Amino acid sequence: MSAKKKTPRVKTPQDIETRLLVQSRRRCAICFCLAFDTERKPGQIAHLDQNRSNNDLANLAWLCLSHHDQYDSKTSQSKGFTEAEVKTFRSLLYLWVQQSVSSVSFGGFTNEPSAPASKGRGEPVRLEVYDRRLTVWHAARDLVGKFVSTGEVDRKLLGSFGASTSEAHFLFDESVDKFLSEVYHRSFQLMTLDTVLEKIPIGDQRNKLVPMKMDNMLWLSECLGPLKRIIAPFLWLG
Numbered sequence: 001m002s003a004k005k006k007t008p009r010v011k012t013p014q015d016i017e018t019r020l021l022v023q024s025r026r027r028c029a030i031c032f033c034l035a036f037d038t039e040r041k042p043g044q045i046a047h048l049d050q051n052r053s054n055n056d057l058a059n060l061a062w063l064c065l066s067h068h069d070q071y072d073s074k075t076s077q078s079k080g081f082t083e084a085e086v087k088t089f090r091s092l093l094y095l096w097v098q099q100s101v102s103s104v105s106f107g108g109f110t111n112e113p114s115a116p117a118s119k120g121r122g123e124p125v126r127l128e129v130y131d132r133r134l135t136v137w138h139a140a141r142d143l144v145g146k147f148v149s150t151g152e153v154d155r156k157l158l159g160s161f162g163a164s165t166s167e168a169h170f171l172f173d174e175s176v177d178k179f180l181s182e183v184y185h186r187s188f189q190l191m192t193l194d195t196v197l198e199k200i201p202i203g204d205q206r207n208k209l210v211p212m213k214m215d216n217m218l219w220l221s222e223c224l225g226p227l228k229r230i231i232a233p234f235l236w237l238g
């Protein structure tokens with residue numbers, strides 16, 4: 001049962017509801033952050049401050065039915081999700097949604113048809129195309145390089161990498177596109193895990209997430225060599 005007396009529900013205004021549904025793409029913020037579950041979920045609008053008449057967008061989150069239930073039924077004794085925690089999860093989800101939407105190559109929501117197999121691998125390229133391909137390589141090198149030296153994913157560099165690789169689909173072939181996509185997803189996952197692990201105490205949930213973090217760290221620390229090898233043939237000026 002709820003720890004607080006529930007305020008009567010005021011129906012969420014339609015425009016706010018629409019904005020929330022679009023912003024979250026109906027992904028549950030808790031599922032997303034604790035299990036990297038990016039599936040669309042049947043769910044409900046949760047009022048994070050437990051005040052059901054506060055329909056400010058900042059107070060709302062889309063949660064799957066079971067997480068909404070858990071969130072609302074928390075008591076001061078149990079280790080329920082806190083408001084600050086869910087707000088952090090929500091911002092990470094929104095960041096993921098934004099970047100997946102703005103990017104063709106990451107195809108976060110659908111399995112888009114893949115690009116034709118060859119886009120000038122090993123052929124001389126025009127300077128303009130060369131420059132655009134080089135920008136992608138530099139963004140990847142900066143992101144992974146910083147990670148290797150600090151052990152952390154830099155949010156700003158990840159943003160630049162996401163922006164510069166949004167056209168990778170058209171600039172390279174499918175293998176490069178896939179590889180870049182994996183660099184992005186693993187970096188994003190790692191950044192999210194770092195944030196989430198800070199908030200989770202020792203226990204089962206944490207034990208499940210730590211190996212995921214290690215796996216991504218290992219993969220990212222070793223990805224630059226292979227990436228360089230598959231991008232190099234596209235950077236031949238002839």
Ligand SMILES: [Zn+2]
Nearest residue numbers: 028031064067
């Ligand atoms: Zn959920």
